[in-house]
Amino acid sequence: MDILRRILTVVSGAGMDLVHPGGALRAALFEPVEFDGGLAVSSRLLDGPLTDFNLMFDPALCDGAARVRRGPEQGAVIPQPSGLTALHVLSGRPRMDGQALATADTVFTAVPADLALAEGDAVLEITLRYLDQSDAIKLAIAAR
Structure with a gap:
């Protein structure tokens, strides 16, 4: 299976950390974060609920x-x-x-x-x- 690229943008709320085996990515409000769509992440909210917008695509296409x-x-x-x-x-x-x-x-x-x-x-x-x-x-x- 091909690996997807992912761009996540927090559109409301304080943001979150996307925790993965190698560390964490900070996803702050209105700051797009691009990463490997196959990366296993779990989210740690910074301060309450949020909404995010995800763009996922196959870079081969x-x-x-x-x-x-x-x-x-x-x-x-x-x-x-x-x-x-x-x-x-x-x-x-x-x-x-x-x-x-x-x-x-x-x-x-x-x-x-x-x-x-x-x-x-x-x-x-x-x-x-x-x-x-x-x-x-x-x-x-x-x-x-």
Whole structure:
């Protein structure tokens, strides 16, 4: 079985330590942490419950990234030409092409879009770039 890559981002709560046999990875609020998806981890919450966003992908089929964009910022969202691009709202009321978004909204875009982030706004920009178009790529969105 191929090993997946995993990018975990805490989207609410204080954060956690991802404890593994070789130590621990700190997953702080709005700070993406990338690691081997086959790594056996258990979580140790820092201060109460949290919510996290997980991007998991097969690096043999695609490259993945997650980055936090914070306001104030006026900029563009440029989608991947062969892949997908999404924004997940972390805080505030950002605007995409003039449309107001709310915390926890997720928007997929296939065309360039204007992004307006005011002070206190933050989004998680998620990108997947497909490496081999001959293989079927599956996207699984899971909700708890």
